[in-house]
Amino acid sequence: MTEGREPGPPAIVSERQEQVRDCLRAVIDPELGDTIVDLGMVRDITVTGNDVVVDVALTIAACPLRTQIETDVRGQVASLDWVESVEIRVASMDATERAAVMARARWKAREDAPETAVADSTRVLAIASGKGGVGKSSVTVNLAVALARRGLTVGILDADIWGFSVPRLLGMEGDVEARGGKMVPLEKAFGSGLVRVLSMGFLAGEEQAIMWRGLVLNRAVQQFLQDAHWGDLDYLLIDLPPGTGDVQMGLARLLPRTEMLVVTTPPLAAQKVAARAADMARKGYLRVAGVIENMSDFTCEHGTTYALFGSGGGARLAHSLGVPLIGSIPLHPDLAAAGDAGLPVADGDGELAAFFAEVARTVAEEVAPMVEASGCSARLIARVEAAVAAGDVPA
Ligand SMILES: Nc1ncnc2c1ncn2[C@@H]1O[C@H](COP(=O)(O)OP(=O)(O)O)[C@@H](O)[C@H]1O
Ligand SMILES: [Mg+2]
Secondary structure (H helix, E strand, O other): OOOOOOOOHHHHHHHHHHHHHHHOOOEEEOOOOOOOOOOEEEEEEEEOOOEEEEEEOOOOOOOOOOOHHHHHHHHEEEOOOOOOOOEEEEEEEHHHHHHHHHOOOHHHHHHHHOOOOOOOEEEEEEEOOOOOOOOOOHHHHHHHHHHHHHHEEEEEEEEEOOOOHHHHHHHHOOEEEEEEEEEEOOEEEOOOEEEEEOHHHHHOOOOHHHHHHOHHHHHHHHHHOOOOEEOOOOOEEEOOOOOOOHHHHHHHOOOOOOOEEEEEOHHHHHHHHHHHHHHHHHOOEEEEEEEEEEOOOOOOOOOOOOOOOEOOOOHHHHOOOOOOOEEEOOOHHHHHHHHHHOOOOOOHHHHHEEEEEEEHHHHHHHHHOOOHHOHHHHHHHHHHHHHHOOOOOOO
């Protein structure tokens, strides 16, 4: 509680307010494509000693992103080391404030983003890590399978153009066919759901290479987003190539509502590169949704657990980024063997499947739930306001 506490010396208070404001720049409204600070959604920051109260104004009271924004604000503020408590007070904007938000340049830029074949209601999650070999592709594939087993339709865009591995990990092979000049993803059922995949691995055959030459190669990711029949996906997972380069920036331009899941392994060095990937994402106004730690503890057949690469790395990275740790996947030889056999562990009923099922649950229910996205705040409001402005409907 803030009542009855000394506010503290004014200089410290205002410095702390600034720190809070600064860290809130990492809270991105994926619908509006900007930070909540720059959108004017942070109305007030009150610092009393080590207690912080943030007043947030949402575009509409019933914004489906409300919980997410609250969680993100809480996570960011709590990542400051002096903060003991965070209270968030939520209000909604009046018509004037809303108009100001909608007039922001980035929203327009976002509206100007090229059309893609990804439905408005699809939640787009890119799996990133600073470097290769941390298990990005394994996590992508198993998360997709675990989400499909919840009855969902999940796309995987294998954006690792030169180092593609998704087809092998899923045991899928074949050639991409074209329908009306657009690529048809290959499809496989898991549980009551579906996984649809586009990868260079399906285009690499000789004939295919000729067919798509010029079309693909450098602009493959763009082609996969625009010239494909994804259909109605609940989620689209994008398996990014290692590093923090062009593909990420390209995504920020092509599909600005992409959110990042950052994969890290426990060692400190891995967290540092993963943190850079997160930084890059935020520079492109992409929301970082959470961290997944891979290759954490190893438990041998005698039941002894070894933290081969140290422990707590995922949690540390999550804390420093101010985002949730979505889960920790143990280091387990079955995972590698299943990948080689093209039989993802998430499709079984073993211990590893349970880990991925829990990660999928956390993603689908907490970290990046399917907001009734097409009916969600920003896009809906923008359309209604455009219609009002155009005189199509009464105000
Ligand atoms: N939790 C794990 N336990 C054991 N082996 C793993 C685990 N995660 C990934 N691997 C193995 O590590 C290697 C690299 O994984 P991969 O998913 O290809 O990483 P990335 O896509 O980040 O390069 C693969 O051989 C994979 O089978
Ligand atoms: Mg990979």
